[in-house]
Amino acid sequence: MTEFTGTFTEPRKKRDAASRFSAAAIIAIPLVAILFQVYVPQFIKYLSYLELPLLVTVYFSLMKRSPIAGVLFGAGIGLAQDSLSSHPLGMFGIVKTLVGYFAASMSQRFEVENPLVRLILAFFFCFFHQFFYWVLARALLGEGLDFDPQQTIVLAMLNAAVAVPLFHILDKLKVTG
Numbered sequence: 369m370t371e372f373t374g375t376f377t378e379p380r381k382k383r384d385a386a387s388r389f390s391a392a393a394i395i396a397i398p399l400v401a402i403l404f405q406v407y408v409p410q411f412i413k414y415l416s417y418l419e420l421p422l423l424v425t426v427y428f429s430l431m432k433r434s435p436i437a438g439v440l441f442g443a444g445i446g447l448a449q450d451s452l453s454s455h456p457l458g459m460f461g462i463v464k465t466l467v468g469y470f471a472a473s474m475s476q477r478f479e480v481e482n483p484l485v486r487l488i489l490a491f492f493f494c495f496f497h498q499f500f501y502w503v504l505a506r507a508l509l510g511e512g513l514d515f516d517p518q519q520t521i522v523l524a525m526l527n528a529a530v531a532v533p534l535f536h537i538l539d540k541l542k543v544t545g
Contacts, residue, residue, distance in 0.1 A: 387431035388543040397538065398424050398445045406452045417523050419494060421449045423531050425464050426493050427538050429471035430480045442468025456509060463501050467493050483532050490531035494524035 401420035409416035425445050429438035446464030450457045471493060478485055502515040 387433075389428075389431075389541060390543055393541050394428070397541070398428075398441075398448070402445065402449050402452060405449060417526060418530060419497065419523075419527050420534075421445050421460075422464065422467065422494060422497050423490065423527060423534055424538075425468050426471045426490060426531070427535050429468040430475040430486075430489065431542075433472060433475045435469050435472045435476075438468035438470075438472030439465055440468070442466065459501065459504055459509075462504060463497055466500060467497055470496070483536075486535050487528050487532050490535075491524045491528035494527040495520055498523065 398421065401424040404415075404420050405418075425438075425442050428441045432438065432441070442464035443461055445468075446461035447458070449455075449460045449464070453460070471489065474480070474489060478489075480486060480489065498520045499515065502513050505511040505513045
């Protein structure tokens with residue numbers, strides 16, 4: 369029985385290992401994503417559908433594999449995005465906190481290095497983000513926002529298609545060793 373121990377524990381070690389990033393990358397990447405989200409759509413209207421802060425939240429939460437880290441990433445990125453946008457303070461903070469928590473929880477159960485898994489998770493979390501933002505806006509703010517599931521699915525597919533190459537680029541910034 370001992371000869372099989374190595375084969376069963378080896379994938380588990382790989383799956384449990386959290387990725388490491390430099391402190392500069394952890395600060396700069398979300399900051400660039402937030403600034404992109406706030407300022408670039410003013411010049412190129414079509415890029416307003418791209419939710420880079422959400423994708424960065426999902427990526428870091430998936431790679432850290434810790435729900436606590438996911439909550440902190442989501443809350444930090446969401447509140448920073450709220451402070452620079454015209455949305456009510458705390459709305460993106462709450463939604464991205466939940467996305468960070470659930471993404472980190474999912475990373476403990478699935479092998480998130482696979483591009484197909486990343487595509488599916490990015491799609492799911494983009495849809496979840498938009499849906500939960502709508503729920504919070506109606507429940508907490510009393511706003512009558514419209515929720516169009518077809519448009520949300522299309523936008524989630526667009527963001528998921530961008531997420532896979534973005535996640536590959538961000539993988540290159542991991543600290544090795």
